[in-house]
Amino acid sequence: MVYRGPYKVRVEEKDVPAIEHPGDAIVRVKLAAICGSDLHLYHGMMPDTRVGMTFGHEFIGVVEEIGSGVQNLKRGDRVMVPFNVFCGTCWFCARGLYSNCHNVNPNATAVGGIYGYSHTCGGYDGGQAEFVRVPFADVGPAVIPDWLDDEDAVLLTDALATGYFGAQLGEIAEGDVVVVFGAGPVGLFAAKSAWLMGAGRVIVVDHLENRLEKARSFAHAETYNFTEYDDIVVHLKKLTDHLGADVAIDAVGAEADGNLTQHVTSAKLKLQGGSPVALNWCIDSVRKGGTISVMGAYGPMFSAVKFGDAMNKGLTLRMNQCPVKRQWPRLFEHIRNGYLKPSDIVTHRIPLEHIAEGYHIFSAKLDGCIKPLIVPNAG
């Protein structure tokens, strides 16, 4: 898959990636996914997204080749690759901030390295392809346990790990009222994870009925369609005895709908790092002294965020890209215990050859699309 400009992608033959560093591996992709944050690239919102780039930061595969310095993997290993590219030893990695690694992204210090996520995130080609270069193969990938199937594994490389991480950032305590904005894959997983952390009530807000239905059936959540209310913030206040939620989770990011001015200035004119409608709704609907968790992705430009209200309300704002590998051991336990079944949210399986159609249906959310997987060599 290669990017051809906003709203355009196609399949092209590219050279098979080569080992460029002794720590690299080349992975033959078995399964990839399109992530909601790929849409920021697809819509041309992320700076330095170059024509010719291959997207895809959610993928699993089989090790095809290893560099001379690789000690922990061998050819033929079935591996899952976290979306973060990270070295394991810089100041940030040493403290568990794998998503903020300082040794992999020369293009920026504000963000780490991410596969297939523009040159702002290091200029690495991604996994919506047959082969992908995986730097620092000794630290990023993990061999997939035999009991874990491919579709569950690919969702652990970002969507599930990020949703679970988002719930952690909310610092949920027993009985807390948690409101999640966005019922996409990450929002669904965040809502599900909020229960694991002891939430007393989980509310999900979105504007697409099929996603809200999934939030009810998959994540046991109470749901509201914001298009049915004159002011969703007032409605949420009424629902919470006019106190507000204890924790608000922004699982939307830069593509937030619900305000035409924000949509035009961000999605169309690119004058903001994203439309912060969901983030502002978090600030408005959480109680004073509450916590906001942000793992919806925003571009690096400034956004019109209601920071004054956040300050006046004494809010705690926590946010980051998820350090995926740190989540895996605990998530493995939850999957084995039957608390989580990630692949339950998959709605579409699309051959790589049809990737342009995959992006269109995911972008427009047509055909009930919640999570599309991309299958190379599916014919």
Place this chain on the structure above:
Amino acid sequence: MTYTSERPPIAESSDSLRARIPGWGADLDPKVRPSVPKLQWQEDKTGAHWEFPERQPEKWPRERSIEHEFLTPVFGTSCPPKGLSGALRRFSYRKYSEGRAAHWLLLLAADRVDAWESHLRSFATLRPDNPVTETGVLSEFTRHGFSSRAGKNRADVKHHLADPIIIAGPWVLAAGLAYSAARKLLRWRRG
């Protein structure tokens, strides 16, 4: 109620939630949450066996943020800068830090220039850009897209009128300008 010191009650007790929701409370204790505490020292280095990584060879003058002291030891090599967009990108990286709006606005402008440069370049190849297949719009016919236009399950309903203008508009405009330029050229040649 909120206007007194009492916390509003939750409709369901923890015991009831534990019985109803698989795994409820499994991570109730923050100590078992993997990213708590922040900045926790990672003893195992997740398998790294270096203090500072070996450096990847720099095959061309790789653009980098001026906030970095030097080129990072490992970097992506996806799309080296080229053409006018490449010049804009190199200028932006050389001149402005990430703290400056000019840095990001120049990069976004370079992205648009890149798209147009690449479209033009594609017309000189055996595989020119095809806005029909590359936008995936055919899925409107093959993957229930048309029927999705009704109901509340489609995200871009509000943009339906604007999107064709935004996507097709520049192509129609460019075709019109090309047609007009060709006519002027023919007239000029005829004297």
